[in-house]
Amino acid sequence: MSSVLSLNKTQPHWLVFGLLALGLALLPFLVDAGLGRSWVRLLDLALLYVMLALGLNIVVGYAGLLDLGYVAFYALGAYVYAWLASPHFGLHLPFWAILPLGAGLAGLFGVLLGTPTLRLRGDYLAIVTLGFGEIVRIFMNNLNTPVNLTNGPQGINLIDPVRLGGVSLSQPHTLFGFTFSGVHLTYYLFLLLTLAVIFISMRLENSRIGRAWVAIREDEIAAAATGINTRNLKLLAFAMGATFGGLAGGLFASFQGFISPESFNLMESIMILCMIVLGGMGHIPGVIFGALLLTLLPEALRYTGDWQRNLFGQIYVDPADLRMLLFGLALVAVMLYRPAGLIPSARRRQEFADAKG
């Protein structure tokens, strides 16, 4: 019996995969029927954050480089998309052409940021990346003069929605008698890309590169001594993470149809970092769980208005104001009771047990 179980653990049954795939395919319809259209939109956003969190996880979780300016790459991807597919410059390039461009450019910027910071580690690196993120945001806010690049704090509007073949993801389409609305189609596109990012992350984790990153994270000097090219691998981590960030940024721009510097502040970077740490750093299921939790939890906390009405008969505190407070409390509580994250990797759980003992 135990052998069957252990076999299941290493090689999941095809049935599990089948059910999971079916569940994921039906999810938007179930959510739509149960919770309403706005939650399907939220689901799309959650997938976007899964991609972002997995991208940052490469930098922070695998290579151990604490990056607090990650949102800059996200912003870059979004602005590249907005420049090339909106009335702002009058360009309307197709979706599949811009997305790799934005992602690639973000990756290049990842290397640009990485190069001067190679010598820094730990908190110092965190602060430099934080500064980098803030600089990017301030420039986005102010580059409307003398040349109007970013349209300043107003942001760029009327960004083209995703259009694949002849199918625009902003209108409903009917297929096999089912009507798929725009958010549903977006869900499938995002799901596909998310799965690709998960797949790449998994392959990286168990590759020579992934193991080298972990070695750098654990002890950079020892890693260099064993012949690992720490410089190139750290740059690669920055570039890979930034590429995923740029990808998510492009998707975000097309999904929202509007971007402004407001969406790319430091809080956003911190939020993505929280997803990783809360879920379990360097552990893909943990990171995915953290991203889903932190995207959906603040929305779910909006329902505190109903609870208040049921409990006290009236609303004392505006739920929109209360939810961030509860969110902060949740952040502290989880860290106090599970400092290695909600779903930590076996290695980190072990490390933490060692540190405690």
Place this chain on the structure above:
Amino acid sequence: MDIFLQQLINGLVLGSVYALVALGYTMVYGILELINFAHGEITMMGAMVALAVIGALALAAPGLPGVLVLGAGLVVAIPVCMALGLLIERVAYRPLRHAPRLAPLITAIGVSIILQNIAMLIWGKQYIPFPDVLPQGRHEVLGAAITDVQIAILLLTMSIMLMLILVVQKTRLGRAMRATAQSRQVASLMGVDVNRVIASTFVIGSALAAVAGVMVSAYYGLAHYYMGFLLGLKAFSAAVLGGIGNLGGAMLGGLLLGLIESFGAGYIGDLTGGFLGSHYQDVFAFFVLIAVLVFRPSGLLGARVVERA
């Protein structure tokens, strides 16, 4: 020349406030190697509490002299912030002292979100104007203007910093703090109550933050529940600039950052031929920060950090 002098005065005043907040960051970092992200929010809380007290007093007893009302605000705000600092250390940081490094960073972020939202729930989202109790005097010095508020800020920060140096260098507590910063383990073997020292560090830092919060709201004439964020960020940059963990460094870094910002904002338009305007003021802090960290990671006055095996 008068513009130069004016920017010098503005920079020094702003810088001394940054320095006061930076001291709180640097003391905690020196002892715990923890970026106390909530420190900016404690500053904000100090400003908000003081403003509430000052506003209430100005309404209740309009005849009182401004200095007295201001003093009352400080007297209430300082203990409130001290208690907050103590509470935060106890609840959010102490249980995680042996946890992975990122865990206390996340709780710090959580605590600052909590503080921001508590302030928002109590005082609302709008900007709160500083009550009309401040002395309005202006003095002309060589063609530049300096206000009474600015003079008060400069004098007060200088005396507080002097006091802090005396505490750290001359008292038992100060010696215990320095010992704990060098090695927590050895200090505790020598009979230092490390937990008490760490708690005192938070309390002292929070008291400084309260004073700085009142000053910054008096300087700009308003307070806001979100004001702690950017202030904290800049103050932390100042601490890093001077060499984190080094008290003199935090003071120097704060003053330098204030000067760089005010000169940068004053001259960037002329230097770039009007290409970039003074709204880039906030960028300077971060550019300086990055440049310092890349070329001299230990900061201006910091000791060279040796790689730990």
